[in-house]
Amino acid sequence: MNVIVIGLSHHSAPVELRERFAFVEAKIPDALKSLRDSGIADEAVILSTCNRVEIYAATALTADAAVIELRGFLVSHDAFNDNLGDQLYSFAEPHSLHHLFKVACGLDSMVLGETEILGQIKTAYDLALQHGHTGARLNKAFQRAFHTAKHVRTHTNIQRGSVSVASVAVELAEKIFNSLGDREVLVIGAGDTSEKTARALLSRGAKSIIVANRSFDRAQALAGELGGRAVSFDDWAGEFEKIDIVISSTAAPHHILDRAKLEPLMKTRRQRPLLLIDIAVPRDIDPEVNFLENVYLYNVDDLQGIANDYLKLRREEMARCEEIIAEKVKPLLAAKSSADCADERGLHFSHLRKSAQSAD
Amino acid sequence: MFVTWFTDRHFFLLAVAFYGLSTVYSVFLWRKGFRKDDHANYFLLLVAFALHTAAMVQRGFSVAHCPVNNLYEATTFVSWTIVAAYLVIGLMPRLRFLGAFASPVLLAIGVFALMPALDPPHPAGAPPEFSGALVSLHAATILLAYGAFGLGAVAAAMFLMQQHDLKFHKLRAVLSLFPPIQRLEIVAIRLVFAGFILLTVGLAAGRHLPRPADAAYWSDPKVVWSIFLWFVYLVLLVLRRLRMPSSRGLAISLIVAYVFLLLTFWGTNLLSPLHHP
Numbered sequence: 001m002n003v004i005v006i007g008l009s010h011h012s013a014p015v016e017l018r019e020r021f022a023f024v025e026a027k028i029p030d031a032l033k034s035l036r037d038s039g040i041a042d043e044a045v046i047l048s049t050c051n052r053v054e055i056y057a058a059t060a061l062t063a064d065a066a067v068i069e070l071r072g073f074l075v076s077h078d079a080f081n082d083n084l085g086d087q088l089y090s091f092a093e094p095h096s097l098h099h100l101f102k103v104a105c106g107l108d109s110m111v112l113g114e115t116e117i118l119g120q121i122k123t124a125y126d127l128a129l130q131h132g133h134t135g136a137r138l139n140k141a142f143q144r145a146f147h148t149a150k151h152v153r154t155h156t157n158i159q160r161g162s163v164s165v166a167s168v169a170v171e172l173a174e175k176i177f178n179s180l181g182d183r184e185v186l187v188i189g190a191g192d193t194s195e196k197t198a199r200a201l202l203s204r205g206a207k208s209i210i211v212a213n214r215s216f217d218r219a220q221a222l223a224g225e226l227g228g229r230a231v232s233f234d235d236w237a238g239e240f241e242k243i244d245i246v247i248s249s250t251a252a253p254h255h256i257l258d259r260a261k262l263e264p265l266m267k268t269r270r271q272r273p274l275l276l277i278d279i280a281v282p283r284d285i286d287p288e289v290n291f292l293e294n295v296y297l298y299n300v301d302d303l304q305g306i307a308n309d310y311l312k313l314r315r316e317e318m319a320r321c322e323e324i325i326a327e328k329v330k331p332l333l334a335a336k337s338s339a340d341c342a343d344e345r346g347l348h349f350s351h352l353r354k355s356a357q358s359a360d
Numbered sequence: 361m362f363v364t365w366f367t368d369r370h371f372f373l374l375a376v377a378f379y380g381l382s383t384v385y386s387v388f389l390w391r392k393g394f395r396k397d398d399h400a401n402y403f404l405l406l407v408a409f410a411l412h413t414a415a416m417v418q419r420g421f422s423v424a425h426c427p428v429n430n431l432y433e434a435t436t437f438v439s440w441t442i443v444a445a446y447l448v449i450g451l452m453p454r455l456r457f458l459g460a461f462a463s464p465v466l467l468a469i470g471v472f473a474l475m476p477a478l479d480p481p482h483p484a485g486a487p488p489e490f491s492g493a494l495v496s497l498h499a500a501t502i503l504l505a506y507g508a509f510g511l512g513a514v515a516a517a518m519f520l521m522q523q524h525d526l527k528f529h530k531l532r533a534v535l536s537l538f539p540p541i542q543r544l545e546i547v548a549i550r551l552v553f554a555g556f557i558l559l560t561v562g563l564a565a566g567r568h569l570p571r572p573a574d575a576a577y578w579s580d581p582k583v584v585w586s587i588f589l590w591f592v593y594l595v596l597l598v599l600r601r602l603r604m605p606s607s608r609g610l611a612i613s614l615i616v617a618y619v620f621l622l623l624t625f626w627g628t629n630l631l632s633p634l635h636h637p
Contacts, residue, residue: 161535171534175526178542270603273542290527293606302529309531 001042001137002063005099006070006090007054010110013087015050021074023048025127031077032133040069043135045128045142047103049120051110056100058137063092094333097141101325104145105152106159113158113314118149141332148328155324158317161310165303166196168310169277170204173245176273176296180205186243187211188236189250190222193279193300197247198226210243212236214250240265244272249279258286266292277303368422369479371415372436376470378408382463389460394536398456402447405459408466409443416440431626432479434503439469441507442514445551449511454539455547461514469622478626494565502562502586506621508555509593513618515548516611523608545607548614549600556593563590582632585624592617 008018023031028046035044041057048054055074059066067090075084091099099108104121106113125142128134134142153159162168177183183206187198190213198209209228212235213219219230231239250256257276266274276297278285283299290297382404389398419433443466450456472478522541525533538544563586567577577583596613599605605613 168534172526175522175533175538175540176542178540178546271606272603273607293608296526298529305529306531306534313535 001058001060002066002093003096003100003137003141004041004057004059004063004066004070004090004092005054005096006057006067006074006088007047007052008087008089009052009054009108011108012089017087018051018053021053023053028124028127029131029133032128032131034077035073036133038069038073040066040073043128043138044133045125045138047121047124049117052103052108054103056096056138056141058135058141067092094329097329097332098325100141101145101148101329102322104149105321105325106149107318107321107325111163112311112318113160113163115153115159118146122146140335144328144332148325151328152321152324156317156320158314158321160313163307163311163314164196165193165279165300165307166200168303168306169197169247169298170200171306172277172296172298173201173206173275174204176275177244180207182207183244184239184242185209185228185245185247186236186239187222188233188246188248188256188284189213189280190215190218191249191279194247194249194277195222195226197277197279201245202226206245210236210239212239237261237265241268243274245275245277247277247279248284250284252280252284253282255286256284257289259288259292262289262292262295266294279303368415368418369474371411371418372470373474375408375411375415376467376474378404378411379463379467379470382408382459383467386460386463389457393532394457394460394538398450398459398537401459401463402450402456405443405450405463405466406447409440409447412436412440412443430479431629432473432475434499434629435469435473435478435626437500437503438506438510439466439473441504442466442469442510445507445511446514449547454537454543457536457538458511458514458518458547461517462511465510465514494569498562498565498569500562501558501565505555505558505562506625508551508558509614509618509621512548512551512555513615515544515551516614519544519548519611520608520615523611541607545611548611549597552593552614553597556590556597559586559590559593563587577634580632580634582628582634585628589617589621592620 008021010018023046025048028048031046032044035041035055035057040061041055041059043058045056046054047056055070057066057070061069070090071084071088074088102108104118106115106117109117121142125134125138129139162171173180173183180201183201185198185201185206185208187194187209190211202209209223209226211219211223211226211228211230212233213222213230214233216230216232219233223230246257248256271294273294273296276285276289276295278297278299281300285297285299287297287299289295382401385401385404389401416433416436442462446458446462450459518538519541522533522536522538522544524530525536526541539547566583566586596610596617600610
């Protein structure tokens with residue numbers, strides 16, 4: 001029994017094409033049943049996420065025949081009439097198993113080392129298992145893939161650190177403040193990145209969000225979404241006594257906060273540490289403020305630089321992860337070899353028995 | 361035969377060797393940006409502590425008193441309290457890296473303590489330099505205080521390093537497994553506060569110790585020095601309460617105060633007729 005994988009991902013196809021082949025979760029069991037009833041696969045799992053659509057099949061067909069049949073199944077299932085060239089990739093053993101393990105470990109993801117994909121694969125596998133579309137081969141392969149992903153997470157740095165500006169900002173806050181639980185965050189200007197950063201801080205336990213924007217309506221709307229409160233743009237300096245983290249991303253052409261303005265405000269804060277995240281371009285906050293005691297200023301380049309350094313560390317771990325995967329796949333391939341040999345011996349003895357019976 | 365020649369000083373020498381190994385390993389951790397968890401270093405300091413305790417217990421039995429009877433014993437007691445405090449605090453994973461900063465201090469104190477001049481042999485039948493339960497309380501609480509001040513200075517040093525990395529946007533600031541700087545500041549202040557209480561108790565006990573009729577108390581150099589030290593730490597704790605120096609200023613002050621303590625402790629002891637008749 002061969003494990004074959006066929007699919008498209010963000011590496012091979014643009015989103016306009018991937019979305020054509022995406023499977024709605026509610027319809028996956030029917031698609032799996034159809035795949036098995038057609039005789040193409042004895043066991044199957046369908047993985048459909050925003051960045052990939054893949055079919056993992058255990059089949060008695062030869063690799064070439066299985067790929068042709070699976071390709072035909074995908075194209076007819078989605079009524080796709082155009083030519084699919086390199087956008088669709090396929091692997092047979094051992095590469096199919098390597099691919100499964102790499103995907104589970106986050107090595108094939110858009111953000112290297114991300115962990116969401118493991119949960120998505122587990123969901124896809126559970127769905128197939130619950131509806132009886134998996135068997136010994138895929139059960140073993142997927143369970144081993146999950147175990148390998150956990151091993152890689154524990155023993156390498158592939159998932160270490162943050163690779164987005166928002167999550168780097170949260171990490172910095174956690175390196176400064178004893179606990180985020182009693183920290184207040186001020187968002188000046190209501191842009192996308194500042195909203196994401198505020199959400200990330202809230203998800204890690206920040207106490208509350210105050211939003212200031214030139215448009216008070218926009219400030220109120222964002223504050224409402226974040227469970228915080230809005231203040232007038234002219235009044236944000238008055239909040240400084242209470243706040244610990246400032247996220248600034250206005251469209252102001254000049255500095256809205258400089259050393260002369262911040263120094264007296266720090267006295268009212270009794271020297272508590274203050275983290276300033278300046279996401280704006282041109283910058284909102286004068287870099288000189290970083291020289292003030294207990295003030296920590298990071299601009300968008302600083303945050304992106306840290307994110308890039310983390311990504312570089314993750315890439316350095318790739319070779320080690322691939323070695324681990326190669327080790328973990330070996331027992332699966334060995335088990336398949338001995339199963340194939342047993343099948344051949346079974347066939348041979350069956351042939352001998354038939355010969356003996358016909359001689360009698 | 362092994363037992364007869366293997367003395368408490370041999371045990372202490374082994375302990376200092378382990379402080380040395382821990383120091384070398386700490387350099388490795390520093391080179392790696394404190395990204396590796398510190399179990400190995402904790403284990404090295406645990407072994408050193410066991411040997412150090414064995415040394416003190418053996419010395420205590422041999423002199424039949426709490427082993428704070430001369431400068432060698434007092435010095436080893438100070439370093440014992442530092443490592444004991446670390447082993448308790450280091451049970452918290454994020455504070456385990458204090459050991460990497462404490463081990464060079466412990467090695468330095470240990471090497472200094474092993475100088476033969478600090479440990480003259482106890483003449484047979486002669487009373488120890490310090491004796492009595494009140495003396496033991498006085499010496500033990502003051503030396504525990506010095507240990508707490510020492511570990512507070514170590515936490516302050518970690519704070520300064522991490523604060524510098526955060527200010528200058530070093531990757532190590534986020535990559536390392538150091539606790540947040542606010543927690544380091546809290547740990548340093550709490551240790552100093554504990555040390556201050558112990559110092560107060562120790563000085564109060566010392567005030568009631570018997571002394572020769574002609575011995576001046578308030579002008580004794582060690583007494584003057586100890587009261588000065590007590591005031592320094594009182595001022596630092598009050599200023600901290602008033603949030604007057606910045607966190608960085610406070611950390612530097614804690615380190616300077618402890619360095620001053622280390623550099624002048626033995627000298628003032630030798631100059632003191634009450635402590636070195």
